Amino acid sequence: MKLHELADNPGATKRRKRIGRGPGSGTGKTGGRGIKGQKSRSGVAIKGFEGGQMPIYRRLPKRGFNNPNAQKFAVINLKTLQDALDRGALDSKGTIDENVLVASGIVRRVLDGVRLLAKGELKTGLTLEVAGASKAAVEAVEKAGGKVDIVDVMAKRREAARAAKTAAE
DSSP states (O other): OOGGGOOOOTTSSOOOOOOSSOGGGSSOTTTTSOSSSGGGSSSOOOTTOOTTSOOHHHHSOOOOOOOTTOOOBEEEEHHHHHHHHHHTSSOSSSEEOHHHHHHTTSOSOOBTOEEEEOOSOOOSOOEEEESEEOHHHHHHHHHTTOEEEEOOHHHHHHHHHHHHHHHHO
């Protein structure tokens, strides 16, 4: 087979309908848009308009609100930690905090902190410093002989930024 012999399967592609190309084409003159009116003109998109009927976005009730101060955590499970320990990406000695997790590639970005959840099993005792953890995760880490410290990550970052600013001055 050569490059010039390549062809699609018969019926796989369909030719584009050329609109407004004479009466013999079937879509000449008005081009399938009907006669006159707003929708026959160009540049018209009536989004959300339902012909005078109350539109769906007004029929449905409003519910709840979006909290502008909501915190978004990077979630990490016990199984992920154990897998990282097994493959040598993490060292069980020393404190494991958000910077260590990012450096080892376990967490892509920290967001508002790292939250530890109890999915999976941990066999090695670790000292973790995270923004949040579920009760079950804390119990599992302590059962394995480790320790979980819950720290206010945002306050820690503000403090570090303040220290850097004073050092620059």
